[in-house]
Amino acid sequence: MVTHIQKPGVIYRHTLPIRIMHWVNVICFFVLLMSGLNIFNAHPALNLGKSSYNGRPPVFELTAEATNSGELKGITNILGHKFDTSGLLGTTYTASGKAVARGFPYWMTLPSAQWLAMARHWHFFFAWLFVVNGCCYLLYSFMTRHIQRDMVPAKRDWASIGQSIKDHIRFKHAKDEEAKRYNVLQRLAYLTVIFILLPLIILMGWAMSPFLNSLLPGWVDIVGGRQSARTIHFIVAWLLVAFVFIHVFEVMITGLWNNIRSMITGYYSIDEHKEGN
Amino acid sequence: MxxxxxxxxxxxxxxxxxxxxxxxxxxxxxxxxxxxxxxxxxxxxxxxHHLIANRKSMAQEFSEKDLSPDFRSNGTALPNNAEYQVMANNAFEDWKLTVGGLVVHAQAFTMADLQALPSRTQITRHDCVEGWSAIGKWTGVPLHEVLSHVKPLKRARYVMFYCADPMAADGTKLYYESIDLDDAYHPQTMLAYQLNDKTLPIKNGAPIRLRVERQLGYKQAKYIMRIELVDTFDHIAGGKGGYWEDSGYEWYAGI
Structure with missing residues (x-):
């Protein structure tokens, strides 16, 4: 977040490398999420422990059960609690209206058809792109002090945490001078994603690789074993989805076009808040 | 608006x-x-992977308490192959494993021959490409013991495994797999003839199946009939080195 003043009320907010890396990240996020859901569909159940067959039932499962009439019913099983999620999870309706067994629906997966081999190609290629992009981001952001200056909360940020929570709940956003800097909840959210969730999801991905398990035999047991790692990988993916939802929501309520423009051209208008966008 | x-x-x-x-x-x-x-x-x-881990790095081995109560059978549970079923009915007495190709001494091994060679027992985790894992106790002959008898030629680069299970409904497209020599000489790579201290069941690949730990389940070829050392597999079946590889799955299944 560089704040060269161009003309009154307009600041240069995002540098070119940050903008490029942001949009590369957007592409990677969607490809990884959707190809990941296609991979999940090949075995739509999550277990805890070292193996899937250890005498304990899955903690999460999408299944299809036949009803008395012969129709298939989509069932989401969370910790033994079953929910009918026909048409969305467990079953999908084909064009002719017939229910077929399928974990996540076609519009959430990449490729849209159930195609494990192709989903893996997408997932692993974009995983590389994502990791390389992330490393570039970290290097750049530490060197330009973007992390230290804009994300690590300063004393005054910690002091404003109560007010910031209240403001967020009331969808009240910063204006003028305060709009130039990230607020404390925003800082903490970015730090959590960058330094906890993303490293964790990558590590849990590695934990599923049989070859990488041999790097240091037993390291996967730190999280309870390979199947626990798979479950954590899945949960963190949805935490990231939650982050993206909140992120996009905040982008929309704090001036959609102004925010999008700042991530494309770099320029962000402080005045625009006054126009009640 | x-x-x-x-x-x-x-x-x-x-x-x-x-x-x-x-x-x-x-x-x-x-x-x-x-x-x-x-x-x-x-x-x-x-x-x-090969940059950060030694080619001889060992897959994790587990304890008896980690064993899966029933080792899941996936893909073929009984090969739709008359020749195989005749052998199975006779407890594989007539089964012989031929090992040939780019070797000095091509040989055929009976089950007794294989069992007379030094054996190894390991409890390892089987990771299916679909996402599930099962833990089993395997006993078999390390592949390097067999290779030391046939003596691969310097030109040999891959070990091919030809299996008895047809993948097409009409009885064609026999399963096959391949590994490189690094994996072939790995101490945990074996031709397993026992699962959980019992003769390997048909649903899990009797009479022998490959264990190449550190790779996914589809590499662990079942119902092995013949082994061949080659310098390239471009001309074999779909040319990608394995049945699933021919349908788009990775030849390198360490991930």
């Missing part, structure tokens, strides 16, 4: 863009050039 209109427009824009992107990605998945770009990730992963 009124707010509801703007919102409707925005929603349609998002949904429309989403569908267009999804269709576009499906087109890409079916194009040769893009699939090749995506597949470049495989060799990147393989090289990165």
């Amino acid at each position: 009124h707010m509801p209109n703007r919102r409707k427009f925005f929603n349609r824009l998002v949904a429309g863009t989403g569908m267009a992107l999804l269709t576009g990605c499906d087109k890409l998945s079916n194009s040769k050039w893009f699939t090749e770009v995506l597949s470049s990730g495989e060799s990147l992963s393989k090289h990165a």
Whole structure:
């Protein structure tokens, strides 16, 4: 977040490398999420422990059960609690209206058809792109002090945490001078994603690789074993989805076009808040 | 623009863009050039793995309490192959494993021959490409013991495993797999003839199945009939080194 003043009320907010890396990240996020859901569909159940067959039932499962009439019913099983999620999870309706067994629906997966081999190609290629992009981001952001200056909360940020929570709940956003800097909840959210969730999801991905398990035999047991790692990988993916939802929501309520423009051209208008966008 | 209109427009824009992107990605998945770009990730992963871990790094071994109560059978549970079923009915007394190709002494091993060689027992985790894992106790002859008898030629680069299970409904497309010599000489790579202290069941690959730990389940070929050392597998079946590889799965299954 560089704040060269161009003309009154307009600041240069995002540098070119940050903008490029942001949009590369957007592409990677969607490809990884959707190809990941296609991979999940090949075995739509999550277990805890070292193996899937250890005498304990899955903690999460999408299944299809036949009803008395012969129709298939989509069932989401969370910790033994079953929910009918026909048409969305467990079953999908084909064009002719017939229910077929399928974990996540076609519009959430990449490729849209159930195609494990192709989903893996997408997932692993974009995983590389994502990791390389992330490393570039970290290097750049530490060197330009973007992390230290804009994300690590300063004393005054910690002091404003109560007010910031209240403001967020009331969808009240910063204006003028305060709009130039990230607020404390925003800082903490970015730090959590960058330094906890993303490293964790990558590590849990590695934990599923049989070859990488041999790097240091037993390291996967730190999280309870390979199947626990798979479950954590899945949960963190949805935490990231939650982050993206909140992120996009905040982008929309704090001036959609102004925010999008700042991530494309770099320029962000402080005045625009006054126009009640 | 009124707010509801703007919102409707925005929603349609998002949904429309989403569908267009999804269709576009499906087109890409079916194009040769893009699939090749995506597949470049495989060799990147393989090289990165071999850079950070020793080629002789050991797969994790587990204890008896970790054993899966029933070792899941996936794919073929009983080969649809008359010749195989005759052998199975006779407890594989007539089964012989021929090991040939680029070797000094091609040989045929009976089960008794294999069992007379030094054996190894290991409790390892089987990771299916679909995502599930099962833990089993395998006893068998390390592949390097067999190779030391046949003596591969210097030109040999891969070990091919030809199996008895047809993958097509009409009884054709026999399963096959291949590994490189690094994996072939790995201490945990074995031809297993026992699972959980009992004779290997048919559903798990009797009379022998390959264990190549550190790779996914589809590499662990079942119902092995013949082994061949080759310098290339370009001319064999689909040319990708294995049944599933021929349908687009990675030859390097360490991930």
